[in-house]
Amino acid sequence: MIKTRTGQVVVSNEKQNRLLKHLYGSVIGRVLLKTLTAPAVSRIAGCFMDSPASKVLIKPFIKKSGIDTSQYVMSGFRSYNDFFTRRIKRGKRPVDFTSEHLISPCDSKLTVYKISSRSIFSIKGSRYRVSDLLGNDFLAKRYCGGYCCIFRLEVDDYHRYCYIDSGVKSGNTFIGGELHTVNPVALERYNIYKRNCREYTVLHTDNFGDVVQTEVGAMLVGRIVNLHGEGPFRRGEEKGRFEFGGSTIVLLFEKDSVVFDEDILKNSAEGIETVVKYGEKIGNKA
Numbered sequence: 001m002i003k004t005r006t007g008q009v010v011v012s013n014e015k016q017n018r019l020l021k022h023l024y025g026s027v028i029g030r031v032l033l034k035t036l037t038a039p040a041v042s043r044i045a046g047c048f049m050d051s052p053a054s055k056v057l058i059k060p061f062i063k064k065s066g067i068d069t070s071q072y073v074m075s076g077f078r079s080y081n082d083f084f085t086r087r088i089k090r091g092k093r094p095v096d097f098t099s100e101h102l103i104s105p106c107d108s109k110l111t112v113y114k115i116s117s118r119s120i121f122s123i124k125g126s127r128y129r130v131s132d133l134l135g136n137d138f139l140a141k142r143y144c145g146g147y148c149c150i151f152r153l154e155v156d157d158y159h160r161y162c163y164i165d166s167g168v169k170s171g172n173t174f175i176g177g178e179l180h181t182v183n184p185v186a187l188e189r190y191n192i193y194k195r196n197c198r199e200y201t202v203l204h205t206d207n208f209g210d211v212v213q214t215e216v217g218a219m220l221v222g223r224i225v226n227l228h229g230e231g232p233f234r235r236g237e238e239k240g241r242f243e244f245g246g247s248t249i250v251l252l253f254e255k256d257s258v259v260f261d262e263d264i265l266k267n268s269a270e271g272i273e274t275v276v277k278y279g280e281k282i283g284n285k286a
Contacts, residue, residue, distance in 0.1 A: 002109050002273045005263060010275060046081075046223060049244045054080035065156035072158075085241045088158055088278070095162065095236035095279030099207050102258050102283035105239065105249055106161040108151035109273035110282065112260050115146050115252075130252060133214060134200060135175050143212070145255035151276070153247045158278060160241045161215075161249060163233045165205040171230045174199045199224050203233070207285045212252040215240065236279055259284045 002010040035041060048054055057080045062069060071092045077083045096103050104110065115130060130140035130148065153159060175198050200214035215224045224247075226240035233239070260283040267274045276282055 001271070002275060003267055004275045007263075046244065049081045049084070050079050052079060055083075058083045061155075067156050081243050084244050085159055087160070093158070093278040096281045097235060098281075099165075099235075100285040101281045102208060102260075102285070103162075103164050103235070104151065104276040104278060104280045104282050105164050105213070105251070106151055106153060107158040107278050108153045108249065108276060110152075110264060110268075110276045111150045111271075111273050112264055112268045113148045113150070115143050115148050117144060133198070133250060134173075134212065139202075139212070142210070143252045143254055147251075147253045147258065147260070149251040149253070151249040151251070152273065153242065153249070159243075159247065160278070161239050162278060163203070163235055163237050163239050164211065164213075164251070165203070165207050166233065166235045167203055167205040168232050169204065169228070169230060170202040172199050172201050172226050197224070199226060201226075209254045209257040211254075211257075212250075213239075214250040214252075215242070216248040216250060217242070256286050259286050 004010060055077060058077065061067075061080075061083075072086045072088055074086065077086070093107075130143055131137045134140055197217040198214050200212055203211045203213055205211055215226070217224055223243045224240065225243060227238065261281070264274050264276075264282060
C-alpha cells in the first residue's frame with residue numbers, strides 16, 4: 001500500500017504489477033527475465049531510448065501514465081530519454097534549506113527501516129544485509145543501529161535526484177549485477193537489491209554524519225548517471241539522474257544521527273510506502 005503525507009491511499013501501476021507477478025511467478029516468465037535483465041539487453045534498450053526513433057513513445061506514455069506535464073519543461077526532446085530525464089519547472093520542487101531538516105533526495109515512495117544488531121532487516125519479505133548492498137563488510141558495520149531508507153521511483157516519477165545536505169563526498173563505487181525491476185512484486189522471488197547494478201558514495205554531511213547513498217538500477221535501466229566524483233556538494237544541488245525505467249535510492253544513516261517524521265515511521269512499521277517529493281522535509285537532525 002502507498003499513502004501520501006496527508007494519509008490518502010494511492011493506487012499505483014496495477015497493470016504493471018499483474019504483468020510482473022506473472023513473469024516472476026512462472027518458470028517460463030523467469031527464463032524470459034534472465035534474458036530481459038541481462039546488461040547487454042539493457043544497453044541495447046538504452047541505445048534505442050537515446051535515438052530520435054524513440055520519440056514516438058513519448059505521447060503514448062504520457063497518456064497512459066497520466067503525467068502532469070504542466071510541472072515540467074516540455075520542449076526540445078531529441079529522444080525518449082530526453083523526455084524521461086525532463087527537468088522540473090522552477091519552483092515546482094522547492095528545497096527545504098533549514099539545516100536541521102532532512103530532505104528527500106527525490107520524488108519516490110519511501111519506507112524506513114531500523115538496521116538491527118546483525119545488519120539484517122526485511123524489505124517487503126526479502127532478507128537484506130547492508131553488507132550485501134555495499135559489498136563492504138567494514139563500511140556496513142558502521143550503520144548498525146542506524147536507519148536504512150528505501151526511496152522507490154516509478155517510471156512516471158521525476159528521475160533526477162539531489163544532495164540531502166551540504167558537505168564533502170567520496171568517490172563513486174560501482175557494483176555490477178543483473179538488472180531486475182525494483183517493483184515490490186519481484187521481492188517474492190528475488191532479493192533484487194543484491195542482484196541489481198548499483199553505485200554508492202559516502203556523503204560526509206554537515207548535519208547528519210556520514211551517510212551512504214546508493215543508486216540502484218532497475219530492469220532496462222542501463223545507466224545511473226552521477227554528475228560528480230570526490231569533492232564538495234551543496235544541499236539541494238542535483239546529484240544525478242536515472243535513465244529510462246523505475247529505480248531506487250537507498251540512504252544509510254548512522255545511529256543517533258536523524259529522527260524521521262512520525263507519519264513515515266508509522267507507515268513503514270505497517271508496511272506502507274509514503275509518497276515524498278524532491279527537497280521535501282522527511283525528518284530532523286538528532
